[in-house]
Amino acid sequence: MERIPVIEIFGPTIQGEGMVIGQKTMFVRTAGCDYRCRWCDSSFTWDGSAKHEIKQMTAEAIWQQLKQLGGDRFNHVTISGGNPALLKGLRALISLLKEHNIRIGLETQGSVWQDWFYDIDDLTISPKPPSSNMETNFTTLDTIMERLTAHRGQVSLKVVVFNDEDFAYAKHVHQRYPTVPFYVQVGNDDIHEADDITLRLKLLQKLEWLVEQVVQSNEMNDVRVLPQLHTLLWGNRRGV
Ligand SMILES: C[S@@+](CC[C@H](N)C(=O)[O-])C[C@H]1O[C@@H](n2cnc3c(N)ncnc32)[C@H](O)[C@@H]1O
Ligand SMILES: Nc1nc2[nH]cc(C(=O)O)c2c(=O)[nH]1
Ligand code: SF4
Ligand SMILES: [Mg+2]
Structure with missing residues (x-):
């Protein structure tokens, strides 16, 4: 059976971001990314710093670990990374989770289709x-969004915003795919801040700024503004 590179499995916790924010879920975080975002809060998945933690796991072994951690206290699993879309082999895990009636969430940047x-x-x-220093290939993204919107599953777009330029980019993405539920998320500039109270204060100020941008824009009438709830609650810790 094909192996999946996994860097951490944790939960039950709540989904702290996006379309199902607040949903109780387990997390499976895969290793490896085709991007290197300047502000990536999960850079340990691709920068080599946690290389020794990567386990090549079968779908069955991942399921066993999810059950060991979560028992019968979950029915939702979120797959994130890194970029899980790099892994064809996730098919086996997705099938296995479905057999067990588990709902599946997945986070990816839209650079690769599966x-x-x-x-x-x-x-x-x-x-x-732009603040990520990455460049979006809109030809690839157009293809991905076309395939997904022709299909009934729940899909959303989520753009992290750090500054005015990012907000302009968010507007562009929203206008390009106007029928797709659209979220803007507060960017966390302080991914090494260890003091939760300082961090919370800064993040709430950024949230207020982002809400103000949306409120003032006639092009952002149908968007949702969210913080990273898990960061507000638990700071920059891993595995929450
Ligand atoms: C760590 S990424 C992993 C999945 C995939 N590579 C992606 O970027 O969508 C999960 C989510 O965290 C967001 N994220 C990463 N670093 C962040 C930061 N410093 N502040 C806010 N959101 C961040 C990403 O934009 C993405 O939406
Ligand atoms: N609680 C919680 N919610 C999350 N939503 C997206 C996350 C991610 O790192 O992809 C994440 C995470 O790491 N923790
Ligand atoms: S795409 Fe996601 S995991 Fe990859 S570097 Fe950017 S935020 Fe991090
Ligand atoms: Mg995260």
Whole structure:
């Protein structure tokens, strides 16, 4: 059986971001990313710093670990990374979770397509704004969004915003795919801040700024503004 590179499995916790914010869920975080966002809060998945933690796991072994951690206290699993869309082999895990009646969320940046996207219940596509230093390939993204919107599963777009330029990018993405539920998310500039109270204060100020941008814009009448709830609650800790 094909192996999946996994860097952490944790939960039950709540989904802190996006379309199913607040949903009780387990997390499976895969290793490896085709991007290197300047502000990535999960850079340990791709920068080599946690290389020794990567386990090549079968779908069955991942399921066993989810059950060991969560028992019968979950029915939703979120797959994130890194970029899980790099892994064709996730198909086996998705099938296994479905057999066990588990709903599946997945986070990816929209740089790579996989046919198993159709089997994700809550799919978040999160293209990256200029502050990330990454460049969006809109030809690829157009193809992905076309395939997904022709299909009934739940899909949303989520753009992290750090500054005015990012907000302009968010507007552009929203206008390009106007029928797709659209979220803007507060960017966390302080991914090494260890003091939760300082961090919370800064993040809430940024949330207020972002709400103000949306309120003032006639092009952002049908968007949702969200913080990263898990960061407000638990700061920059891993595995929450
Ligand atoms: C760590 S990424 C992993 C999945 C995939 N690579 C992606 O970027 O969508 C999960 C989510 O966290 C967001 N994120 C990463 N670093 C962040 C930060 N410093 N502040 C706010 N959101 C961040 C990403 O934009 C993405 O929506
Ligand atoms: N609680 C919680 N919610 C999340 N939503 C997206 C996350 C991610 O890192 O992809 C994440 C995470 O790491 N923790
Ligand atoms: S695409 Fe996602 S995991 Fe990859 S570097 Fe950017 S935020 Fe991090
Ligand atoms: Mg995260």
